[in-house]
Amino acid sequence: MQASACQCQQPEGCTPNWGQLTCAETTKLLSSTIEAIGDTPLVELTRLARGRAGRLLVKLEYLNPGFSKKDRIARQIIEDAEADGTLAPGQTVVELTSGNTGTGLAIVCAVKGYPFVAVMSKGNSPERARMMRALGAEVVLVEQLPGSQPGQVSGGDLELVEQTARRIVVERGAFRADQFHHRGNFRAHYLHTGPEILRQAGTSVDAFCDFVGTGGTFAGCSAALKEANLKRNVTLSSQPARPCWPVSRLRTRITASRAAGTR
Numbered sequence: 001m002q003a004s005a006c007q008c009q010q011p012e013g014c015t016p017n018w019g020q021l022t023c024a025e026t027t028k029l030l031s032s033t034i035e036a037i038g039d040t041p042l043v044e045l046t047r048l049a050r051g052r053a054g055r056l057l058v059k060l061e062y063l064n065p066g067f068s069k070k071d072r073i074a075r076q077i078i079e080d081a082e083a084d085g086t087l088a089p090g091q092t093v094v095e096l097t098s099g100n101t102g103t104g105l106a107i108v109c110a111v112k113g114y115p116f117v118a119v120m121s122k123g124n125s126p127e128r129a130r131m132m133r134a135l136g137a138e139v140v141l142v143e144q145l146p147g148s149q150p151g152q153v154s155g156g157d158l159e160l161v162e163q164t165a166r167r168i169v170v171e172r173g174a175f176r177a178d179q180f181h182h183r184g185n186f187r188a189h190y191l192h193t194g195p196e197i198l199r200q201a202g203t204s205v206d207a208f209c210d211f212v213g214t215g216g217t218f219a220g221c222s223a224a225l226k227e228a229n230l231k232r233n234v235t236l237s238s239q240p241a242r243p244c245w246p247v248s249r250l251r252t253r254i255t256a257s258r259a260a261g262t263r
């Protein structure tokens with residue numbers, strides 16, 4: 001990659017930076033991995049949009065430390081719970097997860113010193129379980145219903161995981177992160193992801209498209225973008241959809257993807 005002259009106005013001797021970043025950003029020393037969450041790049045897909053009106057922008061959320069946008073909600077839920085006193089220092093954190101939220105929580109909890117228990121169906125990805133364990137989490141795997149297929153987690157399987165998660169919360173006096181109901185899920189995207197998109201795009205956004213699980217990203221980003229004149233949002237439902245977060249009253253189209261029910 002070609003280095004360009006730095007725009008940061010630092011005294012002489014500053015290292016040239018890449019692309020649009022100032023050297024202050026490229027050389028910023030972070031105090032923990034938590035600070036590396038968010039501020040992901042927004043990329044314009046110029047070839048895909050060639051010959052069409054408008055611009056197509058994608059946010060590279062896999063560049064978060066835990067490889068998904070769920071790191072954002074892990075940080076927000078934990079920090080909101082610290083702030084309102086529902087999470088005490090050193091208290092165990094429990095979450096039902098198929099992997100991504102658990103990975104984010106494993107990172108945030110490890111840095112902040114909370115024991116973390118991820119409760120997951122045996123039908124979910126074994127690699128995810130290994131990754132969470134490697135990050136310091138305790139992973140409790142729950143058997144699937146008789147006749148279930150690994151890789152295909154049914155509503156019945158999830159009910160068993162839910163029961164186990166509830167039991168562990170009671171037994172350990174734990175804090176349940178509860179991405180389906182905790183406001184930190186919505187707030188992570190309303191306070192950060194949406195405003196980042198606006199800042200990076202440098203303009204308002206006409207349409208927003210997202211895969212929906214809990215609906216936290218969709219609702220939070222839509223609310224932030226709507227304040228800057230979003231006209232339309234589109235959701236692709238990738239999970240056995242039970243979104244909990246209110247979808248905005250914008251023109252909304254919900255499309256069930258082929259993967260529906262298989263994650």
Ligand SMILES: Cc1ncc(COP(=O)(O)O)c(C=O)c1O
Pocket residue numbers: 068069070100101211212213214215216217218
């Ligand atoms: C990679 C990825 N994309 C999208 C989603 C859905 O996001 P949300 O729960 O904010 O609707 C999930 C949820 O688990 C996910 O892990």
